[in-house]
Amino acid sequence: MSFILTFLGKGGVGRSTVAIAAAKRLASQGERVLLVSADPSSSFDLLLGVSLSQEKQEIETNLSAVQLRSTHLLEVSWEQVKQLEAEYLRSPTLKNVYGQELGILPGxxxxxxxxxxxxxxxSGKYDVIIYDGANSFATLRMFGIPEMLNWYIRRFSQVLSESDVVKALSPFIQPITSAILNVGWSSDDLNSNSTTKANQMLEEGQKAVSDPRRVAAYLVTTTEPTAKATAKYLWGSAQQINLTVGGLILNQAEISEEIAAEFAQIPVSNLPKTSDWLSLGQALPDFRQAVNSPKPLTIDSAKGQVKVFLPGFTKQQVKLTQYGTELTVEAGDQRHNIYLPPTLKGKSVKGAKFQDNYLIISL
Amino acid sequence: MSFILTFLGKGGVGRSTVAIAAAKRLASQGERVLLVSADPSSSFDLLLGVSLSQEKQEIETNLSAVQLRSTHLLEVSWEQVKQLEAEYLRSPTLKNVYGQELGILPGxxxxxxxxxxxxxxxSGKYDVIIYDGANSFATLRMFGIPEMLNWYIRRFSQVLSESDVVKALSPFIQPITSAILNVGWSSDDLNSNSTTKANQMLEEGQKAVSDPRRVAAYLVTTTEPTAKATAKYLWGSAQQINLTVGGLILNQAEISEEIAAEFAQIPVSNLPKTSDWLSLGQALPDFRQAVNSPKPLTIDSAKGQVKVFLPGFTKQQVKLTQYGTELTVEAGDQRHNIYLPPTLKGKSVKGAKFQDNYLIISL
Structure with a gap:
């Protein structure tokens, strides 16, 4: 299992520079590092001084790097989908669609x-994977996939099982599937088998993202007001997908009392004005210390208390709703449906307050 | 019909500043302008000096502004989906899912x-809509939706109509639909009615994006090498979704011979180092002149020639493939399936060359 590290901040603050410096430092300390760039332009290459491609390459001892290209990744995934179809269907039809035709849609x-x-x-080949996203809002959407998708599947499979459409279809499913499927399973088997695998993957992903020993984010900013505003927003938004923010890295400036106060709950480091990778690397924090930063979510079953860390937001920017058994926190243009343990599930909210950057809910 | 304008460039080059200056100038010239920000943080507000929200507000004469929030927009769209379901199904089930529960997934x-x-x-209320995306790669994905989705629907409805699954299902569709649907239509009617509406919307969108009188993009860059590399990449990538790039805006620098040569096919303007909106606005180009910039795609049926404008790419970065009747250009991490007129459709590629930033295909 790798430690997955990413950097969040406004465009132009030096996120990619920090990612490269971090990769070089960790590799020099003997960790096997993979640097993953999601920037499809050659901008990242110019910073790194190496021309990357969709095939990963070793650029220094212990340090490999790769540029993700969605067109290439989609082609590979499409082949897997076609193989899956061919395994299950007597006469597969997707084989007539080529991966080389497929365009890229948002998401x-x-x-x-x-x-x-x-x-x-x-793959087990890397101790650390550093992901440099092209945009931090999109990076948060990406790390939110397991949690969000898991919720949608849970919620809608419940709704669909109660639906007339599904009830009306179910007597037809057995004869149809046996006519077209390449396997002897009943629809129940097939369903549970394929969904179990997908569910497992999503649940593992969700567990990894919420564990700061597995995945952690660090904020990067300059002293520019717009950059600081974006960093603060990203700090709060990361909590909404259970992603721990380990600290703040202030680029090319001294740490003022104001900055230290604004980000009081996490360690603040600063980088000197230099393009020397060694000096930059030495100024970076120890990223494994992210485990000591505030956890996005703490649930105390005995006390019936849920604590949600939501820095960077005012009380007015946070909304709490409860529909049926769902407890939903809305902030940072994301909705977080909190999965409660069995002892608290279904209980009504008795009270909620917003204090010292925490939303404290009593059940 | 509005003129839709957007600005593309690396984060931090001043895209939002240019968008605001453009909005203010056009409004002062008497155009009714809507400024749309996709930045969910308060960073855009700091530049504008106004606190925006999801409800649009008039901030100056002729100038309104709005901050898009996906959580809010999804809630509104979800209500529409539920209404649609209630119209068609005898006992709708989605009514039990509330828009306020729904999280945001990528895309x-x-x-x-x-x-x-x-x-x-x-709405007919605006002469100009200026869209300031949070990230330019995502902005291109967004404006590519009509073209890409149209292609997926065309391609997969053809594949599905040949599929065993659909053939096996079709005798069951009539009895099932009449059992659960709230309307008397046959499955064919329903299908053609609902898909026609969606197809029309996508085709109108596709037509608008490819018409520089309707939608145009301008590049923004500084003299930073990474910013220039990103601008060049975005220039080429925009062509892949048929979006015309009207010109380049160089922020806070004089136009060098080098920059003028690198972007020779489009007009280059430059902005002074000032935070005065009036001076910035006066230095901006006339955006309606985008119609005079190179068209992404030119098809000459008589000559059997397809010309694709692909600036910013080398020959090695452009790939042309033909599968069956599909002609696909791959560049800028996007695939563009070129829709050929009936006289050229199905013809094999006789030759192709990459010359002066154009891919010239002979059929």
């Missing part, structure tokens, strides 16, 4: 990138 | 933003 970049990271992680 | 931001722009356009 595919993030889904394909997360899948690529998952595969690099599972 | 939703772009789909919801494009739909919002479409609705603002159709």
């Amino acid at each position: 595919m970049d993030e889904a394909l990138a997360l899948n690529a990271i998952r595969e690099y992680d599972q | 939703m931001d772009e789909a919801l933003a494009l739909n919002a722009i479409r609705e603002y356009d159709q």
Whole structure:
């Protein structure tokens, strides 16, 4: 299992520079590092001084790097989909569609990138994977996929099982499937088998993203007001997908009292004005210390209390709703449906307050 | 119908500043302008000096502004989906899922933003809509939706009609639909009615994006090598979704011979180092002149020639493939399936060359 590290901040603050410096430092300390760039232009190459491609390459001892290209990743994934279809269907039809024809729709970049990271992680070849996203809002959407998709599947499979359409279809499913499927399973078997595998993958992903020993983010900013505003927003938004923010890296400036106060709950480091990778690397924090930074979500079953860390937001920017058994926190243009343990599930909210950057809910 | 304008460039080059200056100038010239920000943080507000929200507000004479929030837009769209379901199904089930529960998955931001722009356009209230995306790669994915989705629907409806699954299902569709649907239509009617509406919307979108009187993009860059590399990449990538790039805006620098040569096919303007909106606005080009910039795609049926404008790429970065009747150009991490007129459709590629930033295909 790799430690997956990413950097969040406004465009132009030096996120990619920090990612490269971090990769070089960790590699020099003997960790096997993979640097993953999601920037499809040659901008990242100019910083790195190496021309990357969709095939990963070793650029220094212990340090490999790759540029993700969605067109390539989609082609590979499409072949897997076609193989799966061929296994299950007597006469597969997708074989007539070629991966080389498929264009990229919004959302595919993030889904394909997360899948690529998952595969690099599972390869066991890397101690650290550093992901440099082209945009931090999109990076948060990407790391939110397991949690969000898991919720949609849970919620809608429940709704669909109660639906007239599904009830009306079910007597027809058995004869139809046996007519077209290449396997002897009943629809129940097939369903549970294929969904179990997908569910497992999503649940593992969700567990990894919420574990700061597995995945951590660090904020990067300059002293520019717009850059600081974006960093603060990203800090709060990361909590909404259970992603721990380990600290703040202030680029090319001294740490002022104001900055230290604004980001009081996490360690703040600063980088000197230099393009020397060694000096930059030495100024970076120890990323494994992310485990000591505030956890996005703490649930105390005995006390019936849920604590949600939501820095960077005012009380007015946070909304709590409860529908049936769902407890939903809305902030940072994301909705977080909190999965409660059995002892708290279904209980009504007795009270909620927003204090010291925490939303504290009593059940 | 509005003129839709967007700015493409690396993060931090001043895209939002240019968008605001453009909006203010056009409004002062008497055009009714809507400024749409996709930045969910307060960073855009700091530049504008106004606190925006999901409800549009008039901030100056002729100038309104709005901050898109996907959580809000999804809630509104979900209500429409539920109404549609209630119209067609005897006992709708989606009514039990509330818009306030729904989280945001990758891709939703772009789909919801494009739909919002479409609705603002159709309202007839604005002469110009300026869209400031949070990230330019995502902006291109967004404007590519109509073309890409249209292709997927065309391609897969053809494949599915040949599929065993669909053939096996079709005798069951009539009895099932009449059992659960709230309307008397046959499955064919229903299918053609609902798909026609969606297809029309996509085709109108595709037509608008490829018409520089309707939609145009301008590049923004500084003299930083990484910013220039990103601008060049975005220039080429925009052509892949048939989006015309009207010109380049160089922020806070004099136009060098080198820059003028690198972007020779489009007009280059430059902005002074000032935060005065009036001076910035005066230095901006006339955006309606985008019609005079190179067209992404020119098809000469008589000569059997297809010309694709692909600036910023080398010959090695462009790939042309033909499968069956599909002609696909791959460049800029996107695949463009070229829709040929009936006289050229199905013809084999006789030759192709890459010359002066054009891919010239002979059929």
